[in-house]
Amino acid sequence: MRLRKGFRGPRIGTKLMLLSLTLLVVPWFSYRQLLEMERLLVQGQSQAQLLTAEGISTLFNGREDLFNDLPVKIEDYESLFARPLQNNIRLDGSYEDWGDEGTERLLLFGSSAAEDGAFRLALGERAGQLHVFVEAVDRNLVYRDPDYLRLDNADQLRLSFIRSDGGDGRISLVFAEPGVVTAYGMDEDWRFATTGAPETGVQGFMAPSTSGWNLEFRLPLDMLGSRRYFAVSLADVDDAQTRQLTNLTQTLPKGGEQSFNLVVLRSPEVLNIIQGLGYSGARILVIDAQQRVRAEAGAHIAAISSTDEDFFSGLIHESFEAMRPVIHRISTLTPWVDEAGVTPVQSAADVISAALEGESLALRRALDEQLEIIMAAHPIVSKDAVIGAVVVEQNIDHILSFQRAALEQVILFSVVSLLAVLIALLAFAGRLAWRIRHLRREASTAIDHYGRLQAAKLRREINSGDEIGDLARSISNMLSKLHQHNHFLENMPRTLRHEINNPLNTLSTSLQNLAEESPGVQESKYLASAKSGVIRIGSIVQNLADAANLEESLKAEELEIVDIQKLLKSYMANCTAGHPDCEYVYRGVNRPVYAEASDFRIEQLLDKIIDNALDFHRPGTPITVQLDVRRDYLRIVVANRGPVLPDASGKSLFDSMVSHRGPHNRLHFGLGLYVVRVIAEHHGGHVRAMNLADNSGVAVMAELPLAAAKAVPPNQGEAAASSGETPVDQPNQYRAAS
Amino acid sequence: MAKRIAIVEDDPDQRANYADAIIKKGYEVVAYGSRQEARDCMEDDLPDLVILDIILGDEVDAGFQLCRELLSKSPALPVIFLTERINEIDKISGLRLGAWDYLPKPISLEYLAERISSLLRISEVRAENPEQESSTARRIGRLGLDQEALLVSWRGHRIDLSGTEFRMLAKLVRAPGHAVSYATLMAATMQSLVTNNTINTHMRNIRKKFEKVDPTFACIKSEYGFGYRWTPQ
Numbered sequence: 007m008r009l010r011k012g013f014r015g016p017r018i019g020t021k022l023m024l025l026s027l028t029l030l031v032v033p034w035f036s037y038r039q040l041l042e043m044e045r046l047l048v049q050g051q052s053q054a055q056l057l058t059a060e061g062i063s064t065l066f067n068g069r070e071d072l073f074n075d076l077p078v079k080i081e082d083y084e085s086l087f088a089r090p091l092q093n094n095i096r097l098d099g100s101y102e103d104w105g106d107e108g109t110e111r112l113l114l115f116g117s118s119a120a121e122d123g124a125f126r127l128a129l130g131e132r133a134g135q136l137h138v139f140v141e142a143v144d145r146n147l148v149y150r151d152p153d154y155l156r157l158d159n160a161d162q163l164r165l166s167f168i169r170s171d172g173g174d175g176r177i178s179l180v181f182a183e184p185g186v187v188t189a190y191g192m193d194e195d196w197r198f199a200t201t202g203a204p205e206t207g208v209q210g211f212m213a214p215s216t217s218g219w220n221l222e223f224r225l226p227l228d229m230l231g232s233r234r235y236f237a238v239s240l241a242d243v244d245d246a247q248t249r250q251l252t253n254l255t256q257t258l259p260k261g262g263e264q265s266f267n268l269v270v271l272r273s274p275e276v277l278n279i280i281q282g283l284g285y286s287g288a289r290i291l292v293i294d295a296q297q298r299v300r301a302e303a304g305a306h307i308a309a310i311s312s313t314d315e316d317f318f319s320g321l322i323h324e325s326f327e328a329m330r331p332v333i334h335r336i337s338t339l340t341p342w343v344d345e346a347g348v349t350p351v352q353s354a355a356d357v358i359s360a361a362l363e364g365e366s367l368a369l370r371r372a373l374d375e376q377l378e379i380i381m382a383a384h385p386i387v388s389k390d391a392v393i394g395a396v397v398v399e400q401n402i403d404h405i406l407s408f409q410r411a412a413l414e415q416v417i418l419f420s421v422v423s424l425l426a427v428l429i430a431l432l433a434f435a436g437r438l439a440w441r442i443r444h445l446r447r448e449a450s451t452a453i454d455h456y457g458r459l460q461a462a463k464l465r466r467e468i469n470s471g472d473e474i475g476d477l478a479r480s481i482s483n484m485l486s487k488l489h490q491h492n493h494f495l496e497n498m499p500r501t502l503r504h505e506i507n508n509p510l511n512t513l514s515t516s517l518q519n520l521a522e523e524s525p526g527v528q529e530s531k532y533l534a535s536a537k538s539g540v541i542r543i544g545s546i547v548q549n550l551a552d553a554a555n556l557e558e559s560l561k562a563e564e565l566e567i568v569d570i571q572k573l574l575k576s577y578m579a580n581c582t583a584g585h586p587d588c589e590y591v592y593r594g595v596n597r598p599v600y601a602e603a604s605d606f607r608i609e610q611l612l613d614k615i616i617d618n619a620l621d622f623h624r625p626g627t628p629i630t631v632q633l634d635v636r637r638d639y640l641r642i643v644v645a646n647r648g649p650v651l652p653d654a655s656g657k658s659l660f661d662s663m664v665s666h667r668g669p670h671n672r673l674h675f676g677l678g679l680y681v682v683r684v685i686a687e688h689h690g691g692h693v694r695a696m697n698l699a700d701n702s703g704v705a706v707m708a709e710l711p712l713a714a715a716k717a718v719p720p721n722q723g724e725a726a727a728s729s730g731e732t733p734v735d736q737p738n739q740y741r742a743a744s
Numbered sequence: 745m746a747k748r749i750a751i752v753e754d755d756p757d758q759r760a761n762y763a764d765a766i767i768k769k770g771y772e773v774v775a776y777g778s779r780q781e782a783r784d785c786m787e788d789d790l791p792d793l794v795i796l797d798i799i800l801g802d803e804v805d806a807g808f809q810l811c812r813e814l815l816s817k818s819p820a821l822p823v824i825f826l827t828e829r830i831n832e833i834d835k836i837s838g839l840r841l842g843a844w845d846y847l848p849k850p851i852s853l854e855y856l857a858e859r860i861s862s863l864l865r866i867s868e869v870r871a872e873n874p875e876q877e878s879s880t881a882r883r884i885g886r887l888g889l890d891q892e893a894l895l896v897s898w899r900g901h902r903i904d905l906s907g908t909e910f911r912m913l914a915k916l917v918r919a920p921g922h923a924v925s926y927a928t929l930m931a932a933t934m935q936s937l938v939t940n941n942t943i944n945t946h947m948r949n950i951r952k953k954f955e956k957v958d959p960t961f962a963c964i965k966s967e968y969g970f971g972y973r974w975t976p977q
Contacts, residue, residue, distance in 0.1 A: 507828035508755055511849040514936070515761035518853040522768065544850055544937045551830075552941065559832060573968050580969035606944040609968050613940065 018442075019435035026424070026431050033420035037337040040413050047405045048380065052368035055288075055382035055398045060366065062290060063396040065279055066386040070393050088129040088136055089299055095130065095137050099213025099220040104130060104139065112141070115240075116255045119143065123242040123253030135224045138238065144218035146244040150182045157190060158197050158241065159249035163221055165208075166237040167230050175230075177205055178241075179223060181212045187221065196241075280396075291397040292386075293358055300394065326414050333417070357383045361395035370402070378402055441467060441474050449481050462489035499554040503547045510547075514540045553677045560688040563604045567713050570608065570640060571599040574633055577612055588620060594633035599640050600713040603689050611685045612642075614678040615706050619646040622704065639691065639711050647703040651695060659695050679706070686710065747864055750791035751775040752782045752810060753826075754800045762795065762826075765853040766860065779806035783813060790818050793864055795856075796843075798827040798834065808841060815842045820870065822863045824907075826851060832945060844894075845907035847935060855934040859907060866894040884917050885976040887963075901957040908933050909950050912943070916964070916974045925971040947972055 016024070092105050116124025122145055130137040140163060150160035162180045169175040176192040178199075189208035190199035210223025230236055239256035243249055280290050280303045292301040335341060360367045361383035368382040379401045386394040445467050452461045463486050467478035517536055521528050578590050619629045623646035632643040651659070660683035679695075686693045691710035698705055749771045753759040756777065763773045774791060776782035779800050786794075794814060798807035811823050823843040827834070830848035838846045844863055847856075869892045881890040888897035894910050896903045905913060915932040916924050930938040933946070947964060954961040965973045 503830075504828050507849045508758070511828070511851060512755065512757040512761065514850040515758060515765065515853055519761055519764050522765070522853075540850065541936065548937050548939070552939070555831070562832070577968035580967060584970065605966055605968070606941075606948070609944075609966070610941065612969070 018439050019432065022431045022435045023428065026427050029420075029424050029427055032423075033333075033416055034337050036416040036420070037333060037413065040409055040416065041338065043412075044405060044409045047409075048370055048402060051400065051402060051405065052370070052380050052382060055380055055400055056366055056368050056384060058288070058290075059382045059384035059396045059398040062280060062292075062398070063384045063386045066292065066394065066396070068388045069386075070388050088131040090302060091130040091132040091137060095132065095222075095224070097209055097211040097222050097224065099211045099222050101128070101139055101141070101220070101222075104128065112139075115238075115257050116143070122244070123240060123255045125240045125255060127238060127257065131227065134227050136227050136230070136236075137224045138222070140221045140238065140240070141215070142218045142221065142240055142242075144242055144244075146246070147214055147219055148243045148246050148249065150180045151249075152182055154249075156197050157192070157199060158195075158251060159243060161219070161243050162241045163223075164192070164196060164239045164241055165225075166239070168235045170228060170230070177208060177225075179208070179210050179212075179221065181221075184212055184214055186210070187212050187223065189223075288398055288400040291399070292394060293362070293397060294394045295362060295392060297355075297358060297362065322414060322418065326410075326417060329417070330413075357381055358395060358397065361385045361397070362392050364392050378406060438474070441470075445474065445478055445481075449485075452485055459485065459489050459492050462486050496554060499547075499550040503551040506543065506547050510540060510544055514544075549677060553681060556681060556684050557688070560604075560607065560685065563607065565602045565604055565689070567600050568603045568605045568608065569598045570601050570603070570642070570710070571595060571597065571633055573605060573608060574612070574631065574642065577609065578631060581616060585620070588623070589628035591628045591630045592632075593630060595635055599633065599635055601640060601689070601710050602713045603710065607685050607688070611682050611708060612644075614682045615642075615644045615708070618678055618706065619644050619704075622646055622648040624648045624703075627703075635712070639709050641707055641709045643705050643707040645698060645703060645705040647698075649704075650697040650701050651704055660693055682706075682708065746770060746772045747793065748772040748774065748791040749860065750782070750786060750794045752777075752779070752795070752800065752807070753797045754778065755797075761853070762856070765857060769857045769861070771860070779803055779810055782810060786814065790814070790821060792867070793822045793824070793860060795824050795826050795860075798825060798829050798838070808837065811838070811841045811843055820867065822867050824859065824863070826856075836949075839906050843906075847908075848937070850936055852934070852936045855936075859934065863894075863907065866892065869893045870895075884920055884974075885963075887917060889914060889917065898954055898957055898961070903953050903957060905950065905953065908935070909946055909953075912946055913950055916972055920974045920976050923967040923971055923973040927971075929971060943971075 093103055095103055112126040112128045114124060114126050118124060119126075120143065122143060125140050125142040128139040130139075142161075142163075144161060148160050150157065150162070157178055157180055160180060160182075162178050165175070165177040165179070167175040167177075176194070176196065177189050178192045178196065179187045179189050181187040187210040189205040189210065191201060191205055192198070193200055207229060208223060208225045210221060212219055212221045214220075237257050239254055241251055242253040242255070244252045280292060280301050289302065289304045291299055294300050357367050357369045362385065364385050364387070366382070366384040368380060370378065370380050372378045379399045381397060381399045383395050383397045385392045386396060445464070448461075448464050448466050452459065452464070454460050464478050464482040467475050468482060469475065470478065514537075517533065517540065521533055527533055575592065578592050581590050616629065616631075623629055627647035630643075630645045632641075632645070634641040634643070660679045679693075683693050686708045689710050691708060693706065693708045695704060695706045697703070749766055751759060751762050751766075751773060753762065753775070754777050759775045759777065763775050766773050774785065776785060777800075794811075796807040796811055798805065800806035803809075807825060807827065811825070814821055814823065819842065825838045825843050825846045826849065827838075827847075828849045835846045845859065847859075881888060881893075881895075883889075886899045888895075888900075890896070891914060894905075894907065896905050896910065896913065911932045911934065912929055915928060918924075926940050926943055929943045929946075933942070935942075947966075951961070951964050954963075963974055963976065965975050967973050
């Protein structure tokens with residue numbers, strides 16, 4: 007409650023600052039706008055890519071022949087599709103670098119995935135090499151024993167193919183320990199190597215796994231000959247003692263008519279068709295119904311590198327990257343997720359599957375942190391059947407980087423403009439507050455402590471055109487009206503005296519002439535009372551005019567160095583002589599006390615204070631006059647026993663026309679103590695009245711500054727210098743009542 | 745032959761009252777209500793003494809102007825200002841013009857008559873032996889005081905005092921070394937409304953006039969709370 011009373015609301019500056027915070031809506035709105043724009047752009051590009059994919063797909067509609075470009079009927083063969091590989095493959099028995107999710111979707115050979123001897127197979131092609139990955143199920147892994155010459159008594163992988171020279175090719179991949187495998191050309195019974203030396207063209211690597219072992223190897227494609235007949239069989243040996251062949255799982259064609267599979271590579275004709283369609287930044291894939299890539303054109307353009315940024319923009323970029331989640335969160339109230347990795351990779355396969363089921367689809371996906379693409383797929387139809395799909399992939403890096411750059415600009419602009427606006431507002435508010443403060447100061451100093459007008463008008467802000475100027479003008483106007491009124495009031499006693507004195511003089515002289523004329527009237531009491539009435543009116547007017555002129559006449563007087571102590575002593579001696587019915591007691595210092603003063607004004611001041619004390623003192627009690635000297639001022643205290651002051655009148659007592667005498671009192675206007683105050687203030691001092699500590703009476707004190715040491719004549723200097731040092735004890739009775 | 749007194753006062757009642765009172769004392773009186781009238785009539789027929797009000801009708805300084813004109817013709821003419829303008833500044837400028845006295849209203853007619861007779865006597869004395877101390881002159885230390893001729897000198901230098909100031913000084917030096925009370929001094933001014941302050945102001949003016957011819961002058965001492973004292977140096 008008390009806090010609320012003390013707090014009247016924020017200052018102008020704070021208010022403007024708070025208002026300027028509404029500018030924050032600009033970056034917020036911009037961010038929302040940019041997000042929406044990004045969405046639109048991505049959508050537009052998705053549409054464009056879908057249209058492209060559709061357009062390309064029309065080229066292939068009804069062209070099954072392009073997909074069945076093999077010299078034999080493809081249905082007769084279990085074709086082993088070698089997909090093009092994007093990455094370099096390390097031979098380490100791991101499928102991770104094949105750029106695919108897992109091995110579950112690979113072709114399975116063997117009756118079931120749990121059975122011993124079954125295996126999954128993946129083929130890939132890169133740079134003229136055929137890469138093969140085999141995941142074998144094998145409960146008992148039996149390594150080759152180098153002591154045996156025969157090679158068919160350990161777990162191994164057998165490759166059958168037709169060599170480029172038309173002959174049968176047989177190669178066994180055997181391993182004596184995890185790691186590098188050795189390839190040997192084999193005889194017809196797969197028992198012994200035909201030559202002692204291994205086939206150096208074939209390199210492989212075996213790693214044991216939880217369910218068996220993985221084998222990864224590669225061989226040059228030209229080893230296979232032009233027809234690329236190729237078969238893989240897994241020879242499984244389970245008993246390390248007998249070393250008998252337990253299972254032989256093969257990749258033979260279904261019908262059993264042929265003993266080889268075909269290694270299917272991408273189709274040259276399809277490639278020729280789409281090659282010309284590849285446009286910048288886009289990658290076009292043609293996929294057949296078995297989800298095998300038959301042709302590919304174009305490539306993703308790598309993300310724009312940021313190495314050419316200078317330090318400053320790099321700093322901005324980095325800080326922006328750090329800020330972005332926060333901005334996103336504040337702007338959209340949803341948590342920030344980085345687009346990279348937001349889409350699961352397998353959904354790419356979903357897109358292709360959907361396309362192969364006859365539906366066209368576009369998808370935004372992240373390949374890695376730097377590269378984000380839109381992938382659009384459209385089916386290829388022939389005779390109401392889907393024979394493949396066209397996939398168009400294009401990275402949207404330019405959209406994102408555009409968005410990022412725009413965002414950075416917006417944020418930068420917002421921050422800079424916000425700062426600029428804040429500084430401008432701050433300056434404006436400061437200036438405004440400064441002007442108002444000065445106006446207030448000038449306005450409040452225009453009237454002094456006693457409510458007297460010190461200035462008839464304001465000087466500041468008078469010529470300003472704005473509302474503060476209006477305020478200043480209106481205050482100034484008010485002041486000048488008040489000044490006129492005050493002037494009128496101040497001149498009132500003078501005018502009054504002037505106006506009254508003439509008729510009063512008429513009256514007075516007439517009375518005198520009347521008395522002269524008719525001697526009988528001379529003794530009349532009425533004449534006497536009329537004369538005394540004239541005198542009273544005269545003295546009233548005189549007193550009023552004197553009080554009104556006091557400040558003016560004080561200004562005309564010259565101050566001189568006066569020994570206040572001597573003055574006071576002499577004054578009191580005369581008081582005692584003048585009023586023998588009252589006792590006067592002097593206390594305080596008994597050495598010269600010099601002040602710069604007008605002696606008879608000080609006398610007048612004492613007259614008024616003593617008069618006051620005399621009027622209020624209880625008969626029989628003394629009036630005490632005390633002179634104290636402090637460091638740089640002297641204090642005259644006049645105390646009397648008698649009625650105490652009502653609480654509030656301590657200050658107003660010294661105002662003009664304020665009297666606390668009863669209504670029965672004689673001629674009195676409350677001018678006495680007003681004169682005391684004006685004289686004390688003219689001398690650079692001030693006056694106070696207070697009740698005595700024991701509430702037995704009233705003390706009036708006047709404090710006047712001591713004369714500066716250099717102003718005191720040399721023969722008096724010593725006394726004046728020492729007067730400031732001696733402490734003077736102050737009797738308790740002069741302390742303030744409360 | 746009766747002395748001729750000129751009264752310039754715009755208020756007919758006051759004018760009549762003054763005239764009646766002065767005529768009763770055996771003087772011849774001419775009274776004027778405006779500056780114009782007074783100047784025209786006194787052009788070549790100067791009276792023996794002039795009583796001036798300062799404000800005449802709308803002219804706030806008409807009395808001063810008239811005083812200047814009269815004194816330029818006859819510098820020895822006794823002029824008394826009788827006015828409601830009792831500001832110190834008016835009084836000083838009036839006396840500076842060469843007026844013999846400056847009296848604030850309301851005035852006691854008795855005092856006025858007394859002043860008139862004393863000023864006329866002084867004027868006569870001065871006219872008989874100009875710049876010479878008369879037989880009535882007294883010497884108190886370095887102070888020369890000629891009650892008859894209203895002349896004061898200090899160390900041989902003449903000091904010009906107004907009638908009121910002269911009377912106060914005379915009262916002060918009657919018993920040198922003794923304090924003279926405010927009440928006594930007030931009576932000496934022969935004015936009806938006098939305060940301590942009026943006395944103080946007069947005393948200060950007297951002091952200043954002495955200090956002008958002798959900066960070390962310090963014979964007039966304040967007797968705070970009582971009055972003043974003349975201490976022979």
